Amino acid sequence: MVLHMESIATKRKCFICEQQSEDGIEVLGKFLCTNCQQKLINLSPFDEGYDFYRQKMIDIWEGYMRDIKYENRI
């Protein structure tokens, strides 16, 4: 097992495919890699995996909304 802490430091874990990647965007405080970003953009309801991606987005969104509500209550 080899650990390269320096290179891992700039990589983040994608919330959909759970792969470490350097390229991507942040969505609702979560990291989304370029691959998944492209898949989401090109995804249609007829595609295999649509429900999977949709559910991931719903999970993230609900988590985000929970955080917002929580902050507002303090």
Ligand SMILES: [Zn+2]
């Ligand atoms: Zn990904």
